[in-house]
Amino acid sequence: MQQTLDWIDWTVLIVTLATIVGYGTWKTRGSKNVQDYVRGGNSSKWWTIGLSVMATQASAITFLSTTGQAFSDGMGFVQFYFGLPIAMVIICLVFIPLYHRLKVYTAYEFLENRFDLKTRTLTAILFLIQRGLAAGITIFAPAIILSVVLGWNIITLNIIIGVLVIIYTVSGGTKAVTVTQKQQMFVIFAGMIAALVIIINLIPDKVSFTDAIDIAGATGKMQVLDFSFDLNNRYTVWTGFIGGTFLMLSYFGTDQSQVQRYLSGKSMKEMQMGLLFNGLLKVPMQFFILLVGVMVFVFYQFNPSPLNFIDASTQKVLASEYGNAYKTLQDKQAELFDTKQRLSLAYTESKNPDLKSELFAIDSLEKTYRSESKFLIKKAIDPEYRDEYIKLQKEVEDLKSNPESEIYKEKSAQLNTLYKDAAKDTETNDRDYMFITFILNHLPKGLIGLLLAVILSAAMSSTASEINALATITSIDLYGRNLKDDKGEQHMVNMTKWFTFGWGIVAIIIACFANLAENLIQLVNIIGSIFYGNVLGIFLLAFFFKHIRGHAVFIGALITQVFIIVLYFLDNFEIINLPYLWLNLIGCVIVMVIAHILQPIIPKKVKA
Template sequence: MVLSWIDWTVLSATLLTIVGYGTWVTRHNKSAQDYIKGGNTTRWWTIGLSVMATQASAITFLSTTGQAFSDGMGFVQFYFGLPIAMVIICAVFIPLYHRLKVYTAYEFLENRFDLKTRSLTAILFLIQRGLAAGITIFAPAIILSIVLEINIIYLNVIIGFLVIIYTVSGGTKAVTVTQKQQMFVIFAGMLAALFITLNLIPDEVSFTDALEIAGSSGRMEVLDFSFDLENRYTVWSGLIGGTFLALSYFGTDQSQVQRYLSGKSMKQMQMGLIFNGLLKVPMQFFILLVGVMVFVFYQFNPAPLNFIDASTETVLASEYGDEYRTLQQKQNILFNEKKALSLLMAKGNNESLKTQAYRLDSIEKAYRLESKFLIKKAIDSDYTIAYNNLKSEVDKLSANPKSENYIAKSEELDTLYKSSAKDTQTNDRDYMFIRFILNHLPVGLIGLLLAVILSAAMSSTASEINALATITSIDLYGRNVKGEKDEAHMVKVTKLFTLAWGIVAIIIACFANLAENLIQLVNIIGSIFYGNVLGIFLLAFFFKHIKGNAVFTGALITQVIIIIGWWYDWMPYLWLNLFGCVLVILIANMIQLLRNKD
C-alpha cells in the first residue's frame, strides 16, 4: 500500500521530533552519574511513563490487539500479578538499591555473594535481553515491510539507527525523556483508534451492543478460574506466575531497574512504580478492547481469510488456488449470515442468538485454519497427507463443535500447523491490526498509528540497549578488566557498548523468524531466564546462610533444567518463572547444606 504524503509527514515528523528532542536535551551528559543514572533528577510521573514505555513495545500493540481479535480479553489475566509485584519491589528492592547507591541491580549480588555470581547473573540478563532487543525491532519491521512493501532489512536498520542516535548521545536520560513523549503519542493514537473504530460500526449498534456481540463469541470472557495447566491464561497463572515474572522483570531486569534508579529520591522511585502498577492493567485491558472492537467491526464488514496479502497471492497462484477461492466464497456467505445475526443482536439479544453467533464464529475459525493449511500446502507439500487425514476427521465431528472429540482433533490440527517451519507465511494474527489501520482508517490517523507502533519499538529497544550497555560496562568490563577507569573513560566505554549492542540488536532482527505470536515469544524468552534470576535475588535477600559458590552452582543447574523443561513443554511458560525461582532456592540450599557437612 502507498501511504499518502500526509501520513508520511505525520509519521516522519513525529519520529524525528522525538529523536531530535532526546538528543538535544541530553547533549551535555559528561559524568557516569549523568549518563547511566540520568543525574538522579527524574520525577515519579516520568519514571512511571518510562517504565510503561519500556514494557510497551510495538509487539504490545500489534500482537495484543491480534490476540484479542482471535481469542478475546483473557490475555489481560497475564498482568494480574503486576500490581502485587510493584508493592513488593517498592518495599524490598528499591530501599536496598537506594541505600547501596548502585548503578545496576547486579552490583548488590557481588556485595552479598561474589564476583562470579554477579557476572553470571549479568550474562543471563545479556543473553535474554539481547535476544529480546532484536525481536522488538524485528516485530514491527517484518509487518511494516509487508504492508508497505519496503525491504525488511532497510526497516531494521532505520529503526535501529534512530534508536542508536539518541541513546548513544544521551544515555539513560535521553531514553527517559523520549519515552515520556512516546507514551503521549501512544495514548493519543490508541484513543483515536478506538474512537474511529466505534464510529465505523453501524449507527444502530451501540457500544453496549458491540460488547454483547463480542461476548456472544466468548471474546469478553476476562476471568478464568480453572486450575487447568493446559490453559495458558487463567487468574491463577496471572496472579502466581505473573507475579513472579513481574518481580523478576521489574526487580532484576536492568532495562527496568535503570528506569527507576534515575529517580530524584527513593520516594519518587516508589511512586513511579506504583503509578505503573495502577495504570498497566487498565492500559492492557484498553488495548485488548481495541482488538475486540476491531473484531466487532468485521462482523459488519468483510474480513480476509488471511491478513497477509502476500500469502493470499501465493496460494491463489498455486495449484490450490481453486480450493482457496471456494473457501473465500464460503467465507462471503458466512459473512452475510454474521452481519444479519449481529444486526438482530443489536435489536435484542437472547440465548438463541448467542448460540448461533458462537456456531458461526466456530465455523469462521475453521475456515481460517483451513486457509492456513492451504497456504502451507502451497508452500510445503509435506503437510498434504497429514492435513487431509485430520481434516476429514474434523469434518465428521464438526456438527458438534463443543464435543471433546472435535476439540481434541482441532487441537491436533493446530499442533500440526504450529510445527511448520514456514509459519511466517500464515501466522496473520500480528498483521490484523496494521491491516485494519491501513485499509479502514482515515488519512492522517494512519500516519499517527504507524508512529505509535514505531515509537513503541524505539522506546523499548532504547531501554534494552541502554541497559545492555550499562551491564556490559559496569558489571563485566568495569569489574573484570584491569586498569584505571575514570569518569570520562567509563562514559566513553558505555557509549561504545551502546553502539555495539544497537548493532547486535539490528543483526538479530535481520535474522529473526516470526513466531506464532510475538508477544508470547518475548514473554517466553523472559520466562526461561527470569525465574532463575529472581531466585538468586531472593536468596541474597532472605537466606543469609547461603554462600556464593552454592548460589553460582545452583543457578547453572537450574538454568539447564529450565531450558530442558521449556524444550519438552513440561508446563505453560508462565509457570517457568515460579518453577525456576523455587528450583534455584532449593538447589542452592541443598548444595550449601552438603558443603556445611563437609
C-alpha cells in the first residue's frame, strides 16, 4: 500500500532540501582557481571539518540500515566503530602533518613523490572503482524510500536525487559540499532526536524508558560487547578494534572523499581538531542511531508489526500459490503478538527472570516466522529459485535413507544454502524498509517530512562528497598529471566541473543497477573492505619503509588485490569463513609482506 504524504510533510521536505541546495549553490559560486574549487580555499574551521567528515560517512544508508540492523540484531553493530577513535589519533599524528607539509591536493600525489607514477595511478584507480560503486549505492538507498512513499519508478528517483546533488557540487566544488554539510548535519541531528522522543512517547505510559531498555535487554538487543573469537560473528570487540581500525585508517587516511574534507582546513591544527572531534562524536552518534532502532523494536512489542516490511512483496506472495501458507504465518505471528504484549507488560512490573527467558524465546520464534516468510516470498517471485529448491528437496528426500553418505550431506547443505539465500534477495530482505515503514505509519504529520529530509540530506551529503572526490582524483591524478602543457587554472577548474558532472551520471547509472545485500550498510562496508586494506598497506609502506621502492609496491598491490577478491568470493560461497572486516587487516599485511619479499630480488636496473 503506497503512502500519501500530507501537505505539511511535503512543505517540510521541499523547503528543507531546496534551502540546502540553493544556499550551497549561491554561497560558493564562482571558484576561479583549483585551490578554491578542490580545497575550498583552505578556509574551513575545525567544527566545520568535523561535521563535514561525519556527514560524508553518514549516508542515508546509515539511518535506514543501522536502525534495521538494531531492530533485527541489537546494539552489537556499534562495535564496528570501536577502531575509529584510534584511527583518528594515528591520522592526526602521521597522515595530516605529511599532507599539510607537501601541500597536496589529493592523497595519491604523495605516492608519486615517494614511489612512482604507476603506483600513484594504480592506487587512484582502486579508489575510483570502490568509491564509484559506493556513490551509486548512496543514491539507490533513498530512491528505495521514495519509491515506497510515492510509488514512483525507482530509476526516475535515482535520476532526480543524483541531479540535485550534481547541481550544487558542480557549482561550488569542495566548498559547496562542506557548506551544505553543516546544514545537513543540523537537520540530521534534529530529526533523529525528535524521532527518538516521539518513539518513546508512543510506547504505553506504564512502560518507562528504563522499562523499554529492560525489555530490549531481555531479548538480547542491548548486548553491546562481544569478546568472543568466533568467526561466525561479524561484529565483536576484536573485529572492531583490529579490523575496524585498519578500515578506518584507510578510509579516513587515504580515501579522497574524506581526505578532501580535512585538506580544506585553515591550518594543520584545524584539520587535526576536526578529525578528533569526529573521533569523539562518531561512536556515540552510531550508538544513538542504533538505540532508535532498538526503541522501534520495543514499540512493536506493544503494537502489531508486519511479517515482512516490504508491502509489495507481501502482496505478491499472497496472490501466489503460497498465499495460504503465508496467511498461516501471519496468523501465527498475530497469536504470538498477544503473548508478547502480555509478557512484556508483566516483565516491566516484576522483572521475573523466567519471563525474560520467555521473551527471548518468543523473539527467536518471531525471527523464525520472518525467515520462513522470506522463503515463501522468494519462491513466489522467482520461478527459477522455486524449481531449483523443489528439485533439491526431492533429491534430499530420495537420499535420506542413507543420512551418513557424502552425497546426502552435500545436497542437504545446498538445500540449506538455498533457504538462506532467500533472506538476501532484494524483494525479501526488509531490514532496510523497517524504519521508513515505521516513520510513515506511526509518526505525526510534519515529523514524517522532517525524517524524510534527514534521510535525503544524508544521502546528498555523502554522495556529494564522493563525486567531488572522484572528480578531483580524475582531474588531478589522471588528467592533470598526464597533460603535456600547462593549460592554466581556469581550464583545470572547468575540467574538474565536467568530471564532477560525469561521475554524477556514473553514480546515477550504478544506482539504477544496484541490488541489496543482507543490508545496505554492510554492502558499502564490504566494498570498502575489499579495497581499503591494500591501499592502506601501500601508504604504510610509503610512510615507514624507506627502502621499499615503487616497482615492488606496484606488483605487490596487484597480487594483493586479486588475492583479497578471491578470499571474499570464497567466503561468499561459504568455502571459508572470514568476516569481511578482516579483509582490511589481511590486505594491508599481505601487500607489505609481498613488497618486502620482492624488493631484494627486483633488478637494480629497474626504475622505481
